[in-house]
Amino acid sequence: MTPFEHFNGTKHDAGMRRPYVLTVASHKGGTGRTTVALALAWIWGQLGRRVLLADADPNRSAALIAADDAGACRWPGVDFMEGMPALDRLPPPADVIVVDCPALTETGAYDVLRHTDGLVLTCLADTLCLRTLPTSTTAIRESVAVNPRLRLLGLVINLFDGADPAQVRLVNRIHKAGKPPLIGLPIPVQNAVRDWPLNPGSGFPGGTARAACLELAFSLQQELRLGSTKSAGRF
Numbered sequence: 001m002t003p004f005e006h007f008n009g010t011k012h013d014a015g016m017r018r019p020y021v022l023t024v025a026s027h028k029g030g031t032g033r034t035t036v037a038l039a040l041a042w043i044w045g046q047l048g049r050r051v052l053l054a055d056a057d058p059n060r061s062a063a064l065i066a067a068d069d070a071g072a073c074r075w076p077g078v079d080f081m082e083g084m085p086a087l088d089r090l091p092p093p094a095d096v097i098v099v100d101c102p103a104l105t106e107t108g109a110y111d112v113l114r115h116t117d118g119l120v121l122t123c124l125a126d127t128l129c130l131r132t133l134p135t136s137t138t139a140i141r142e143s144v145a146v147n148p149r150l151r152l153l154g155l156v157i158n159l160f161d162g163a164d165p166a167q168v169r170l171v172n173r174i175h176k177a178g179k180p181p182l183i184g185l186p187i188p189v190q191n192a193v194r195d196w197p198l199n200p201g202s203g204f205p206g207g208t209a210r211a212a213c214l215e216l217a218f219s220l221q222q223e224l225r226l227g228s229t230k231s232a233g234r235f
């Protein structure tokens with residue numbers, strides 16, 4: 001049996017609560033969705049939650065960071081699997097499943113969205129990225145028709161440069177428009193995060209991006225019904 005086999009339904013623990021499925025998605029690559037999915041999984045694991053990190057994007061970039069050189073994810077509280085767990089059959093023993101989704105313009109995203117409870121979209125603070133965001137609405141609308149639980153929780157801005165007035169103005173506009181709402185603070189661009197893949201299996205690097213992701217994790221906690229967690233003092 002592989003270490004992940006029980007997430008695909010070969011073991012049954014009757015009465016187990018279905019974990020909340022939080023999907024991090026975007027309409028295009030390079031918006032930082034893998035990084036946000038990894039950051040949330042790592043943070044909730046650190047805070048004492050049982051997390052299943054599902055790498056559902058066929059490019060498998062999450063695996064290149066979450067798994068060490070031996071191919072194992074050793075983050076506290078976090079199990080890792082490639083693909084999606086078989087939620088129709090059996091719930092995995094986790095409080096939350098964090099999914100790194102394929103781009104919403106790809107058909108593979110539908111498989112993820114039909115199991116998703118809450119959807120977070122990552123976006124860059126640039127006009128083109130923002131204007132192309134509606135290309136993801138078809139996938140979301142069609143998925144809600146088959147999965148009425150699906151809720152778009154909001155937008156997360158990643159790779160943010162607070163020294164660029166154009167980005168600041170754009171984020172303020174998005175915030176004012178509120179559709180979809182901004183969640184947490186924009187995640188700043190940080191070299192240590194860019195270089196994270198150089199150290200496979202290591203934890204989310206400390207710094208301003210981690211502080212913003214921690215804020216995001218706390219903002220989402222109520223929606224996820226995760227309740228209070230271990231002290232965040234270590235951050």
Ligand SMILES: Nc1ncnc2c1ncn2[C@@H]1O[C@H](COP(=O)(O)OP(=O)(O)O)[C@@H](O)[C@H]1O
Binds near residue numbers: 026031034036158189
């Ligand atoms: N906050 C950040 N600061 C610096 N680099 C980042 C940050 N977030 C993501 N990156 C880098 O930006 C690139 C795109 O991020 P990634 O998470 O892979 O996006 P996606 O999954 O949307 O394609 C990657 O090289 C990643 O390491």
Ligand SMILES: [Mg+2]
Binds near residue numbers: 033034035057061
């Ligand atoms: Mg990715």
